Amino acid sequence: MSRFARLLFWTLFLAPHAFFAQNDSTLLLEPEALQQQHIRSRNVALQNAKAMSATRSLEDLNQLPFSVWTVTAEDILRYGFVTLGDVLRAAPGIRVSQPGNAIEGETFLMRGLAGNQYVKVLINDVPVKPTGAWGMPIGAQLPIRQAERIEVVYGPMAAIYGDEACAGVINIILKETERPVFTQADLSFGNNGYNSLDLTFGGKLGKDKNVFRFSFYGSSTVRDRTDLYGDYQQTHEITSYKPLDFKSIDYVFNPNYRPDSEDRFKPKLSPIPHESRLFGANFKWRGLYFNYHRMLRFDHMALGRNPFSVSWANPSNRLAERVETFSLGFNRARKRRTTHNTFSAIRYRIDNTSNTTYLYDQLSLAHYKIQRPYVIGDSLKYALLDTVFQRYASNERYAVAGSLDLRFESRSHYTLSPRLSLDAGGQVNSSFGVGLTTHHKVPIDARLYDDNYKPIEMEPYAPVSFSASDFRPSLFAQMQWRGQRFYMLAGGSLNLSAEYGLVPAPRAALLYHIDSSWTIYSNAGVGFRFPSAYAEANSFRFYETRENEFKIINGRLKDTETTHSFEAGVRFIRRTYSVSGAFFYQKAYNLMRPGYLTEISTEPSSEEWSYGFENTPGLAMTNWGIQMLYSTKKGYQRPKKTLNLKFNNASVHSWIEFYAQYTRGKEWFGSAFPSTNEVRNQPRWTTQMRMFLSFGSKAELMLSSNRQTSVLSKAVTYKDLWQRETILEHYPTFRSWDMMLRFYLNEHFLVYFQMQNMFDAELTGLDATGTIEDLIRPVQQGRLMRLGMNYNMN
Numbered sequence: 001m002s003r004f005a006r007l008l009f010w011t012l013f014l015a016p017h018a019f020f021a022q023n024d025s026t027l028l029l030e031p032e033a034l035q036q037q038h039i040r041s042r043n044v045a046l047q048n049a050k051a052m053s054a055t056r057s058l059e060d061l062n063q064l065p066f067s068v069w070t071v072t073a074e075d076i077l078r079y080g081f082v083t084l085g086d087v088l089r090a091a092p093g094i095r096v097s098q099p100g101n102a103i104e105g106e107t108f109l110m111r112g113l114a115g116n117q118y119v120k121v122l123i124n125d126v127p128v129k130p131t132g133a134w135g136m137p138i139g140a141q142l143p144i145r146q147a148e149r150i151e152v153v154y155g156p157m158a159a160i161y162g163d164e165a166c167a168g169v170i171n172i173i174l175k176e177t178e179r180p181v182f183t184q185a186d187l188s189f190g191n192n193g194y195n196s197l198d199l200t201f202g203g204k205l206g207k208d209k210n211v212f213r214f215s216f217y218g219s220s221t222v223r224d225r226t227d228l229y230g231d232y233q234q235t236h237e238i239t240s241y242k243p244l245d246f247k248s249i250d251y252v253f254n255p256n257y258r259p260d261s262e263d264r265f266k267p268k269l270s271p272i273p274h275e276s277r278l279f280g281a282n283f284k285w286r287g288l289y290f291n292y293h294r295m296l297r298f299d300h301m302a303l304g305r306n307p308f309s310v311s312w313a314n315p316s317n318r319l320a321e322r323v324e325t326f327s328l329g330f331n332r333a334r335k336r337r338t339t340h341n342t343f344s345a346i347r348y349r350i351d352n353t354s355n356t357t358y359l360y361d362q363l364s365l366a367h368y369k370i371q372r373p374y375v376i377g378d379s380l381k382y383a384l385l386d387t388v389f390q391r392y393a394s395n396e397r398y399a400v401a402g403s404l405d406l407r408f409e410s411r412s413h414y415t416l417s418p419r420l421s422l423d424a425g426g427q428v429n430s431s432f433g434v435g436l437t438t439h440h441k442v443p444i445d446a447r448l449y450d451d452n453y454k455p456i457e458m459e460p461y462a463p464v465s466f467s468a469s470d471f472r473p474s475l476f477a478q479m480q481w482r483g484q485r486f487y488m489l490a491g492g493s494l495n496l497s498a499e500y501g502l503v504p505a506p507r508a509a510l511l512y513h514i515d516s517s518w519t520i521y522s523n524a525g526v527g528f529r530f531p532s533a534y535a536e537a538n539s540f541r542f543y544e545t546r547e548n549e550f551k552i553i554n555g556r557l558k559d560t561e562t563t564h565s566f567e568a569g570v571r572f573i574r575r576t577y578s579v580s581g582a583f584f585y586q587k588a589y590n591l592m593r594p595g596y597l598t599e600i601s602t603e604p605s606s607e608e609w610s611y612g613f614e615n616t617p618g619l620a621m622t623n624w625g626i627q628m629l630y631s632t633k634k635g636y637q638r639p640k641k642t643l644n645l646k647f648n649n650a651s652v653h654s655w656i657e658f659y660a661q662y663t664r665g666k667e668w669f670g671s672a673f674p675s676t677n678e679v680r681n682q683p684r685w686t687t688q689m690r691m692f693l694s695f696g697s698k699a700e701l702m703l704s705s706n707r708q709t710s711v712l713s714k715a716v717t718y719k720d721l722w723q724r725e726t727i728l729e730h731y732p733t734f735r736s737w738d739m740m741l742r743f744y745l746n747e748h749f750l751v752y753f754q755m756q757n758m759f760d761a762e763l764t765g766l767d768a769t770g771t772i773e774d775l776i777r778p779v780q781q782g783r784l785m786r787l788g789m790n791y792n793m794n
Contacts, residue, residue, distance in 0.1 A: 052125070053151040053171040055480065055489065056160050056423060057413060062573060065487060065511035065521035067154040067582050067627065073147060073175060077790065079702055080740045080754040082196060082221065083140045091152050093627050093661035093686050095708060097765030097778060099226060101304040102319045103436065104135040105297060107766050110167045111154065111586055112623035112665055112679040118166040118529065120157065124174055124291060126327045129164065130348030131431040132403030134534040137321055140221035140276035141295035145186060145198045148175040155565045156527025159492045159507035162427065162474045166527035166563045174282055176213055177202050188788025193224025213284040225271030227782045235777050238267050241308035243365060243772055250385065251308060256357050256393060258313035268313040272300045287331040295323045301356040304768025306775045311357035319399060320351035336415040343408050350401040350436060352443035358393035362771050363439065366597050366611045370542055391460050392439050400463050402446025403433030403533065424477040434463045435537030464537045472497050487511035500560050503528050522568040531557035535592055539612030559590040559615035577632045584625060591620040593669065595718065595771030616670050623679050625663035632656050652695055659688040673717050681766050683708040700742045707735040714767040715774060728776045731764040748793050756784040
């Protein structure tokens with residue numbers, strides 16, 4: 001405590017005694033106005049950060065035996081985050097692709113697993129990924145600017161969150177203001193036709209226990225074109241993609257091929273636009289709360305895919321997606337028990353105008369590969385190509401998807417003693433609808449409640465509907481014991497599927513405080529994922545291949561994907577800095593892989609083939625590594641006062657964050673493919689640095705760097721099978737630099753300038769599909785610049 005603070009404390013403590021002991025007013029001190037320089041601002045950053053996603057109870061991060069990374073509302077504004085992908089680029093050890101692909105939007109990799117598919121994304125602790133989608137759609141449609149904090153938990157969390165929490169959990173916690181009125185507005189413009197508008201209005205009414213909190217918010221983000229960096233001569237040159245026995249002339253005469261005006265062997269590349277929309281409302285009265293989001297996203301269907309499979313020429317080829325989420329809940333706190341009851345729904349729909357212009361995608365090539373051995377001579381070969389084209393690719397092909405997910409959860413927190421607590425509860429999940437499918441000749445409307453939904457003569461196949469007959473209940477419980485030095489946690493969940501059986505997901509963790517600075521911890525857990533509606537709808541049986549009657553029927557997946565994880569770590573925390581390190585080991589079984597084509601033995605007069613998603617038998621992946629973090633405390637809090645434009649005597653404050661991750665691993669793909677001594681798309685070394693400088697109370701500068709070493713492409717798994725001539729097995733090492741400069745005009749208003757990839761480095765993203773459709777190198781955007789202004793009144 002400073003000298004002034006001690007003086008102020010004793011003055012306030014002794015003043016009443018002096019006042020009541022003496023009636024003589026001459027003994028009273030003359031009151032003085034407290035000046036700004038006498039007040040030390042409360043620094044939120046120096047307080048213990050909290051998170052709830054690791055245990056579903058609000059806990060100090062330093063008291064948790066898990067690796068948890070959080071970003072606050074001030075950090076989101078300070079670093080200029082707009083999408084969840086922006087946030088995850090700053091998280092330790094996570095690899096992000098911006099853009100990723102049309103179906104998932106921006107994609108990310110978390111400890112070797114595809115995050116959109118194997119990480120559970122929540123808003124206010126409620127899941128928001130629809131069943132009908134392949135992975136969690138990520139764009140600027142998520143409420144990032146409205147978040148009070150975003151929590152990223154590493155490792156399986158199926159013990160408390162159930163299905164899909166295989167690699168971790170991301171929880172977006174929305175703001176709750178204590179002010180009668182709260183407003184926030186952000187407007188920005190940038191290169192490539194970028195513009196973004198974000199608005200929030202909220203407040204609170206009433207007092208004591210009858211307080212009603214509310215907020216309304218929305219955003220619109222538009223980018224006219226995507227400045228993809230890369231050597232287009234290699235990545236988009238169509239002659240680089242010649243699978244099987246194809247020749248250059250085979251695709252030039254494809255009716256959907258659009259050549260460049262100067263060279264017929266170079267495809268035409270149109271601008272690649274992006275749009276995101278958000279509207280949300282949040283209400284809370286006493287223990288009752290309601291939340292609604294309407295999220296729209298529009299991405300080009302060619303993203304991440306090569307021009308041999310999908311045409312880049314038509315800018316109207318896009319996926320138009322809508323996700324609506326509702327949640328209604330009630331919390332009740334008693335002396336030793338707190339209960340939480342939540343009903344939520346997710347409604348998902350692909351607009352039936354969503355379309356793609358195909359050339360020879362993987363489904364077309366699967367048909368061609370099956371039929372080609374029975375075709376002799378070039379004339380019959382071209383007749384087969386025409387048959388395949390007419391069935392799968394002629395003109396534009398339309399997408400369809402629609403699902404409704406219903407979920408009810410009830411859980412309770414019991415305080416059994418001052419050190420012992422119990423969390424227990426259960427949930428029921430039900431789903432209706434149609435998983436995302438493409439290649440349809442005409443637009444189709446998805447029906448949510450029809451078990452026998454099969455449109456008549458819908459070429460090349462009918463959408464597959466699913467219903468709530470396979471509803472999935474689960475029960476979970478965990479016990480926590482907190483001592484002066486020890487923290488222990490043990491629990492798990494039982495998850496039942498009528499089709500896939502009973503899946504247990506246990507978890508245990510231990511933490512020990514050596515002293516006030518040193519802490520060691522360890523944890524182990526299990527994650528799982530039931531086969532998704534998207535995977536089931538895109539797994540087929542080809543049969544009667546020797547006859548001219550070619551049909552497709554849906555094939556169902558039978559195995560549950562499972563991950564096992566162990567982690568051990570140490571933390572060292574001082575008043576001004578902290579250091580931590582963790583060793584992790586993770587293995588995965590029965591992972592689903594796309595694009596598999598397998599012959600199935602049947603009667604001699606007929607052949608049957610399976611194509612699409614298959615569970616890899618046995619161990620599919622093992623991944624281990626070390627994650628290290630160093631950060632100095634954020635010792636600066638901007639004074640709340642109107643600023644003049646002089647920098648005289650301005651003090652400079654700074655802090656730094658440094659993350660490093662070293663990873664090794666191996667993957668197996670069954671007997672048909674050789675194993676790899678690396679985890680595909682996972683860099684061996686990832687190093688990240690963020691440095692922050694504040695110049696008095698007027699200006700702030702942030703610099704960040706991200707370096708990732710060479711990674712193995714997913715293309716290695718089909719190099720021999722598909723005989724693609726040009727394969728880039730390893731994507732090169734890269735480093736990117738970002739910059740954010742903010743200037744405060746007053747306590748409510750600031751302007752900023754942001755630059756991503758400021759040196760226009762050659763960046764590499766994640767493989768879009770893991771199949772022959774992917775680009776040789778998934779190129780990323782070049783330099784992005786934004787100029788904006790922000791108004792914040794709270």
